[in-house]
Amino acid sequence: MTEERAPRLHVPEPAIRPGDQPDFSHVRVPRAGEVRRPEPDESPEELRDLAFTIIRVLNRDGEAVGPWAGSLDDDAIRDGLRHMMMLRAYDARMLKAQRQGKSSFYMQHLGEEAISCAFQKALRPGDMNFPTYRQAGLLIAAGYPLTKMMCQVYSNDGDPVRGRQLPVFYSSREHGFFSISGNLATQYVQAVGWAMAAAIKGENSLAAGWIGDGSTAESDFHGALVFASTYKPPVILNIVNNQWAISTFQGIARGGAGTFAARGHGFGIPALRVDGNDYLAVHAAAAWAAERARRDLGPTMIEYVTYRAGGHSTSDDPAAYRPKEEGSAWPLGDPILRLKAHLIQKGLWSEERHAQAEAEIMDEVVAAQKEAEAIGTLHSGRRPSPRDMFEDVFAEMPPHLVRQRHEVGY
């Protein structure tokens, strides 16, 4: 035996901390169009390479290239840009509203808009997302009313969930958006259960589970993979790797693994790794996975490589743990600018139309906000009643809750 050595605790450290120069040279970014697109029914073992690369469609010149290009027509791409712009405008207004004390809390999507906006476009009515707090684009792309979203954020009397949940914890069955939970990762295995139910009924409804890089460490992630691997129901297991989990860089959750996508391999689940800032790549990968689901080929895992450009939430200031400049050094660029460049390159868009669209969208958002604020905000206007606090604990209110409600005077 070679020399022994006392063990030591290997604590992964990010390459840079505040004060250091941002450096993403360790992120290997393949050229757009370079990665092959296998048939959706190719065997998982043959697809291993796709978990260790990054599927990209949009190149530096704004062209859509390679085998993953072409999953959307021009109108759809224009819609996509609009959705992302809408999400960004919405975020900006809601962040500001939170600072003005109109809500208790907010979480934005800055830099990650492509993922939820494009993914939704691969789904059909009846499909169900099990999202985290950072996929509001699923709602926007599905046409959910902005005003309702805002009412939820304001916890006012128009809030569909009656003020019971933290801001951004939306719910809309109709729009394929499962009620959000504050306990990370729990939804991931529930998504598998939904898909199992569809399989038991033989009905074509796919489920999409969502999870962050950090949250893959949770037990529910394992439960989801085990059950998905065993029963092979129509589920897409999405991992949004935005490099950070509050102050903790993705290396702590990833450990010695090559990528998060590779976690699928231990379970025989095909896994793709995709440029999360490339609207077209996200859509193409989602469509590929959805096709697998709809052809009863079983689960698919997708890792979206992206960057959380903003703070974790309004309670967080990332300057304490990462250099401010890190975001701009991020090599995958801004998803809105990239899709915009593509549309311009195709002759379908221009700087002027973009500026005009930005203004229109902001008007729309502001109008919705006025409407929502006319109902109320967290501390003023019409709010859900204390009576609502006692409803929906059970379908029928049991005697002890009736008694407690009476004690409050309702």
Added chain:
Amino acid sequence: MTEERAPRLHVPEPAIRPGDQPDFSHVRVPRAGEVRRPEPDESPEELRDLAFTIIRVLNRDGEAVGPWAGSLDDDAIRDGLRHMMMLRAYDARMLKAQRQGKSSFYMQHLGEEAISCAFQKALRPGDMNFPTYRQAGLLIAAGYPLTKMMCQVYSNDGDPVRGRQLPVFYSSREHGFFSISGNLATQYVQAVGWAMAAAIKGENSLAAGWIGDGSTAESDFHGALVFASTYKPPVILNIVNNQWAISTFQGIARGGAGTFAARGHGFGIPALRVDGNDYLAVHAAAAWAAERARRDLGPTMIEYVTYRAGGHSTSDDPAAYRPKEEGSAWPLGDPILRLKAHLIQKGLWSEERHAQAEAEIMDEVVAAQKEAEAIGTLHSGRRPSPRDMFEDVFAEMPPHLVRQRHEVGY
């Protein structure tokens, strides 16, 4: 898109059920000596193949062949045979004692003796196993007194854990055997914690986690892999794949994965798959993994391919869910017979010496049993006091427990 198809629930089924002809032709068994032995510091990515094969040393003729042979000298091999025979004799007596009502419960190792007996021989004093209920060979190979083991099984006054635990839930810090829990899998992540502690202190104590094929589905398995992958402490993560989890065949836990060992790959943890009925292969693999630990090369996963030849426990009759003949059709043979053949082939052993050893060992076991029974069995003789029931809940007994103890009259 090709034809869509309504999803259905894919429920894995074992190849055979009671009434069917046993058939293990799907188990691909490589020839002994065929699998390469890489250096322990080879990169995990280069070792992928070792999770999809079966490392074997003993061939059909009882020869030890190939690069994994030679990890033990003749005396050690003879000891190994003795330990396995002892474990089998011990099991037989304790099973019988349970049927005689001397204990409430028992769990045997039939067919799996090589794994725990050989593994222990790769460890050193100060190393710690975190076993399941099916690794008593770790104690026997470490020289733990049989009488004490029996006192535990009988829950008598000589039981080191004072009658508090189910039979076979031994504990011996001195012998590197962590207290067994009834909750499956919990020990797996604790083993990683022990190894992290050793790493934090820079001390050479490795930890070995143990888990069954079925239990890999539990959350603690994931927690263990995540933490082991992140901090790379000196831990060996053993999976005993004995094909069954009570009545559930391993396909339910394994799902679409190639092997259990492959679960390590998603975490960048090197994984070996080993013939669990081959004492020499088990030892060689354990020694390889232990060397990794002692050279601060981090965690190793080992899957032992074996077959649970007996019932799950004394509460179980496997005839209800698998053909009786399945055990004899199992292609990896009996670990005791295989090691015996090896020793005979080497001229170190003979049928006569074997028969004599069998008799001696049985005498030893029976003598120990007499000693234990002289103290008591579950329902007769000297038993732990009800007072013991109140001790050790806390280091110091708080007032409410003193009061309760007084109420019982102690």
Added chain:
Amino acid sequence: MARMSMIEAIRNAHEVAMEADENVVVMGEDVGYFGGVFRCTAGLQKRFGVERCFDTPISELGIVGTAIGMAAYGLKPVVEIQFADYMYPAYDQLVSEAARLRYRSAGEFTCPMVVRMPTGGGIFGAQTHSQSPEALFTHVAGLKTVVPSTPADAKGLLLAAINDPDPVIVLEPKRLYNGPFDGHFDRPSRSWSKDEKGEVEPGHYEIPLGKASTVRDGSAATLVTYGTMVHVALAAVEESGADIEVIDLRTLLPLDLDAVAASVNRTGRCIVLHEATLTSGYGAELAALIQSECFYALEAPILRVAGWDTPYPHAQEWDYFPGPERVKRAIATVLEG
């Protein structure tokens, strides 16, 4: 009417429910081909197909987590946790998810799910096959908790639970699976087939959730209990010769407080009996409610008889179990007090 063991009654409830509604699906560890380690689901896979009754990986989190997804979809999963002691890995999914889904989505997503688990001791199962975790469920807003004490109740409560629109925890006292048990562990076991309480109606019927049953009338004191302890209570009361009313709660939450309070207000004395650990057990809630509802009627302190504040031991099982002797001592005390 036929006599059935509690196991047969539970199996029969499954059959009735699965026959009536194809959305009822059953899953859990070993529940499929084999029919469960206690045989409560035997024959279901054969009769209803592998998609309606199947084995799961050993992940209680996965069982409950996927069941929540299924329930939200529109199925009615009835899942088995092999022993109540093994529900902890699923506790987050039960507490944070199943219990709150209706609330947090304002009724848009619901969780009509039943989680069955064999509960309690008396079978030398030691600390991980003996626990009674009911208080860990009654503290959680959004969960209903049920504990039957006879085969007929087991069937009727299970059918009510399956038809309930919300998640229901069904704790099955495993010591009662094969026959009644009065705590006299040194006497021969009895079988439900020899007991008139083994009578079970065929077909569909429900025991409404939230309704207690007075299993013995009396005027000197009220003994409130549930599950296995109902039988222990009846035996102890009989042996004590005292005139004690015994209430079998059947449902712990929602609690039939009216029935309990009416009785204690009449008798003026009360014993609360359960097998779970005393401190913060469900008996604490009962005592707290009863002292509040019946303060002016109470002539003696409410006495709790329960498992000790230790893990459930193995060899000392019968020192731990709150058997008839302890109950009789309590009866004497409460009548004196």
Added chain:
Amino acid sequence: MARMSMIEAIRNAHEVAMEADENVVVMGEDVGYFGGVFRCTAGLQKRFGVERCFDTPISELGIVGTAIGMAAYGLKPVVEIQFADYMYPAYDQLVSEAARLRYRSAGEFTCPMVVRMPTGGGIFGAQTHSQSPEALFTHVAGLKTVVPSTPADAKGLLLAAINDPDPVIVLEPKRLYNGPFDGHFDRPSRSWSKDEKGEVEPGHYEIPLGKASTVRDGSAATLVTYGTMVHVALAAVEESGADIEVIDLRTLLPLDLDAVAASVNRTGRCIVLHEATLTSGYGAELAALIQSECFYALEAPILRVAGWDTPYPHAQEWDYFPGPERVKRAIATVLEG
């Protein structure tokens, strides 16, 4: 003596303990470089090195599970669960493992571990940043549970917990982190630096586990509480003008029953106050014990004031929170009764 916030006091306790004993190690989500989302561990990594204070993956099971292994090895892990609401994934490891390791191995393996978790509401954190799960710990034999109400107690209890040979759960009322809070949410926040209760002794000292503190003397009734509610109780008592004794339990298990019983036996009336959900909350245990210990002294039913039996809501936070108005009504009722 210096004034410290509760956060600073907790941080200081870590420093004192880590300085004194190199076996004390700290881990949890975001506790390392960043120093914790509430900053309770800020500076520790820099001062004691990355091997003594480090970030973990987001797996509460993993945090507690590995801490158990470390504690068995001989270290003294002090781990943070980011919010008490997120302890459920670790509940099996806490209940089945940490709590029972000494017992099941007859003292051969022990678990000297501290699990800290920010607890309680009042910060608009809604259902998953507001819970008070103490009753889920007090029901578990083998766990000690502690809830401080001042910076000085937070430090002294944490140091006692770290030096305790068994697992201790430390529930830190996050609404008290930066200043006392009397439940008048519409008044300006106060800071510990402006409050004499912010005084914290330097260096090592311990508040013994299991000892309550009488924070206000009185003779008309006893109000038993802990954590944030101590301040609400004091404010409500002051405003009510009644002569009420207020007991801050500080440790819930082991409970200082003598102190509580002595007081109630003297005053004859009792209110139990906590923020957690009423049903099966720790107040149930307190009421059950007090009615038993003080039956003949009690002149009115023990009144429980607690969170409602609903998930912790967001917009209706102040309707849920058992604030001074509800406590004053309870005082009036209990004095009348």
